[in-house]
Amino acid sequence: MSDNYSTPLRHATVPVSVGNITVGGTAPVVVQSMTNTDTTDIAATTRQVLELARAGSELVRITVNTAEAAAAVPRIREALDKADCQIPLIGDFHFNGHKLLSDYPDCAAMLGKYRINPGNVGKGKKRDEQFARMIEIACEHDKPVRIGVNWGSLDQTLLVRLMDENAKLAEPKEPTEIMHAAMVASALESAQQAEAFGLGHDKIILSCKMSGVQDLVSVYQDLAEHCDYPLHLGLTEAGMGSKGIVASTAALSVLLQQGIGDTIRISLTPEPGGDRCQEVVVAQEILQSMGLRSFTPMVVSCPGCGRTSSTYFQQLAQDIQSYLRHKMPEWRKTHQGVEEMTVAVMGCVVNGPGESKHANIGISLPGTGEKPVAPVYVDGEKTVTLKGDHIAAEFQQIVEDYVKRTYTTSGV
Numbered sequence: 001m002s003d004n005y006s007t008p009l010r011h012a013t014v015p016v017s018v019g020n021i022t023v024g025g026t027a028p029v030v031v032q033s034m035t036n037t038d039t040t041d042i043a044a045t046t047r048q049v050l051e052l053a054r055a056g057s058e059l060v061r062i063t064v065n066t067a068e069a070a071a072a073v074p075r076i077r078e079a080l081d082k083a084d085c086q087i088p089l090i091g092d093f094h095f096n097g098h099k100l101l102s103d104y105p106d107c108a109a110m111l112g113k114y115r116i117n118p119g120n121v122g123k124g125k126k127r128d129e130q131f132a133r134m135i136e137i138a139c140e141h142d143k144p145v146r147i148g149v150n151w152g153s154l155d156q157t158l159l160v161r162l163m164d165e166n167a168k169l170a171e172p173k174e175p176t177e178i179m180h181a182a183m184v185a186s187a188l189e190s191a192q193q194a195e196a197f198g199l200g201h202d203k204i205i206l207s208c209k210m211s212g213v214q215d216l217v218s219v220y221q222d223l224a225e226h227c228d229y230p231l232h233l234g235l236t237e238a239g240m241g242s243k244g245i246v247a248s249t250a251a252l253s254v255l256l257q258q259g260i261g262d263t264i265r266i267s268l269t270p271e272p273g274g275d276r277c278q279e280v281v282v283a284q285e286i287l288q289s290m291g292l293r294s295f296t297p298m299v300v301s302c303p304g305c306g307r308t309s310s311t312y313f314q315q316l317a318q319d320i321q322s323y324l325r326h327k328m329p330e331w332r333k334t335h336q337g338v339e340e341m342t343v344a345v346m347g348c349v350v351n352g353p354g355e356s357k358h359a360n361i362g363i364s365l366p367g368t369g370e371k372p373v374a375p376v377y378v379d380g381e382k383t384v385t386l387k388g389d390h391i392a393a394e395f396q397q398i399v400e401d402y403v404k405r406t407y408t409t410s411g412v
Helices: 042-055 067-082 097-103 105-110 124-140 156-167 175-196 213-225 241-257 278-289 312-334 352-358 391-406
Strands: 016-018 021-023 030-034 059-063 089-093 113-116 145-150 204-209 298-301 342-346 361-364 374-378 381-386
Touching: 030 278, 042 059, 042 067, 042 278, 059 067, 067 089, 067 097, 067 105, 089 097, 097 105, 097 113, 097 124, 113 124, 124 145, 124 175, 145 175, 156 175, 175 204, 175 213, 204 213, 213 241, 241 278, 298 312, 312 342, 312 391, 342 352, 352 361, 352 374, 361 391, 374 391, 381 391
Parallel strands: 030 059, 059 089, 089 113, 113 145, 145 204, 298 342, 342 361
Antiparallel strands: 016 021, 361 374, 374 381
């Protein structure tokens, strides 16, 4: 993390323990993800949880929507434990969560946290009864709860109430303002109700997810002003590809810079056949780019221009970045601090040597008209000049040797 700027002062929240992970308080912002497998497919769900954990997700949410899914949870937990994966599982409940948690106590016990959407718990008297039952079970098993409001399933009774109150004002507010107020009210009122039912203040996490960037920023700013519960951030239905990445980054970066947010999830729509782990990588890169956490060595590379003579440096940058991410699960256990390392892969002499000197390890590849050699810099000093057909392999070996030589080996 750079010393040239200070990190944001975090919104004060109480710490909440989710299995072996702390959310809120002084803990770092936690990365979360969610499976998209059918939970009843135990092998596929276990495999995807393991993939998400390997990518760096620290919490994983799974759908628990049927009796079969609830029955599968203990078996998934057992399979993860056998694989030495202690990542907490979060049960995502809608509509029938009270029944599933009551009928399948092993499911309730094996989950690290419950996610309850107050807009999907029930209506009228049943809503209070069913919500109370879920909170009662959380208390019995000493589990934290995320009260997750979503604007696509907002409590309509609450919204109508606020709309009616607004209509009676001499100067009514805009409907969007009332929608925002309803989101915050739903979260806070549900949290107060949960506490009244016996859930501890330090067992509650809140979220108010919306799909509009400005809507999300406004709602979370208001929510942060009115509570000290840890807040889970995420732009719901963010979209696919660059749209989803850009929208999520825009919204979450504003809030994180203001110190708002204790856990984040990037809700990307995977491309057909795409990797679910992309949402984990994006979440990590947001936090690392902002200097809030470090997860994997950062690769600095130039965009290329008329001076760059080939795509060789692009391929090398991609290969090195993939190599570093692939090695991190191993290095994370054995080489403490390696996630702070920076590697520069530059394509010509204009900025190449300078950027390479600023990185822990850097290589300046030849551009158009330059000598066909590639000087390598280690901690600011030129150490070797590579040339020939094996530059990529030789540079990768230099990186490997630097890691082994520089970063503390934990002995694991």
